[in-house]
Amino acid sequence: MTEVTAAPTAAALTPHQIWVRVRGLLLALLVLVVAGIALATVRSGDQHGRLDPRSADRYGSRAVAELLKERGVSVDVVTTLDDATAKLGPDTTLLVTSPNLLAPRRQSELRAATDNAAGRTVLLAPGPPSVRTLVPGVTAESAGPVAPRAPECSLPAARSAGDVETGGFRYTSYGLDTVGCFPSGGLPTVLLVEQGAGETVLLGSPDLLHNDRLANQGNASLALQLLGSRRHLIWYLPSLADSSATAEDGGTGGDGTSGDRSFADLIPRGWLWGTLQLALAAVLAAIWRARRLGPLVTERLPVAIRASESTEGRARLYRKANARDRAADSLRSATRTRIAPLIGVSSRDAHSPSTLVPAVSTRLNSTDDSVQTLLFGPAPSDDAALVQLADQLDTLEREVRTS
Secondary structure (H helix, E strand, O other), X not given: OOOOOEOOOOOOOOHHHHHHHHHHHHHHHHHHHHHHHHHHHHHHHHHOOOOOOOOOXXXXXXXXXXXXXXXXXXXXXXXXXXXXXXXXXXXXXXXXOOHHHOOHHHHHHHHHHHHHHOOEXXXXXOOHHHHHHHOOOEEEEEXXXXXXXOOOOOOHHHHHHOOEEEEEEEEEEOOOEEEEEEEEOOEEEEEEEEEOOEEEEEEOOOHHHOOOOOOXXXXXXXXXXXXXXXXXXXXXXXXXXXXXXXXXXXXXXOOOOEEOOOHHHHXXXXXXXXXXXXXXXXXXXXXXXXXXXXXXXXXXXXXXXXXXXXXHHHHHHHHHOOOHHHHHHHHHXXXXXXXXXXXXOOHHHOOOHHHHHHHHHHHHOOOHHHHHHHHHOOOEOOHHHHHHHHHHHHHHHHHHHHO
């Protein structure tokens, strides 16, 4: 018997088939990217300079900064944590516009610096993780709407301001010397915490500092009293570009030493969470689509198909896909199934080389290696080798039947 030459084959897709399969996904991705760019472009004008004392936009805070300067308060804008903590002192107020952007280790450094400075720290809309680190003993509850609210407290700044547009996060304290004002649902949205020689003010929402809201109700009065109680105001604007604010261990540390930063360290944490959510959504969508297919159902064919036509159709599919390996496996499996009962091998062991090969070799007085290669060998290297394999299998089966 002639041995069949082996070569690995694969059912490779043509470029046209690949394009047909992925064009829908690429179109959906393109639409998503275009929609994202368009949305970002539309909203970029509104969000520009948010809480920036140099911005005159509706969400900027230039109006309150100018009013503070008229009252003799110096306003120093900083964008890094190192610059903010370096200027702290008893006669300074530190305004942190986005405490939630600070990494936990940097929040701990900020808390230690403000405790030693004995000044005032104002935190705008700190969430639960930020509050636990920056003001231990205080917890942040779910955020609520911003609306005019009465002071309902003994804090002089709040009482003289009257009704103020507050809301957002609400705060509760345990075992601390605090004054809570402008309650929402029974919990204060403005909380003053006495910490040693200094104090910390938590504002549940930063809206009262926006240019378009400063003139409403008593917003301006409360803002000026909270931010203008000291001669110097440090206006800290954390950002994703501030390595000292967002980096956990990479970049330049608070002690001035530098370390290696990986690509993951350069990605803002919000993007990582967003990617995780998109991946989860993709998995759920795949499960949803798979369940729509339902279980396999056996149906009767509307017409009778001749066996020769079915065999020829399958052969053409194998040839179109260059699946000589699958065609060879199908031929060998059928041959093993037919010759097994002829030589006394059970159907359960028909596809076991250790059982079938010795039985066939004994029946035909041939070597185990040649039978092993023919019945369980590798895939043919080309179409000619596949045709030769089919002829050899037919010869083997006739020999078994006539022996």
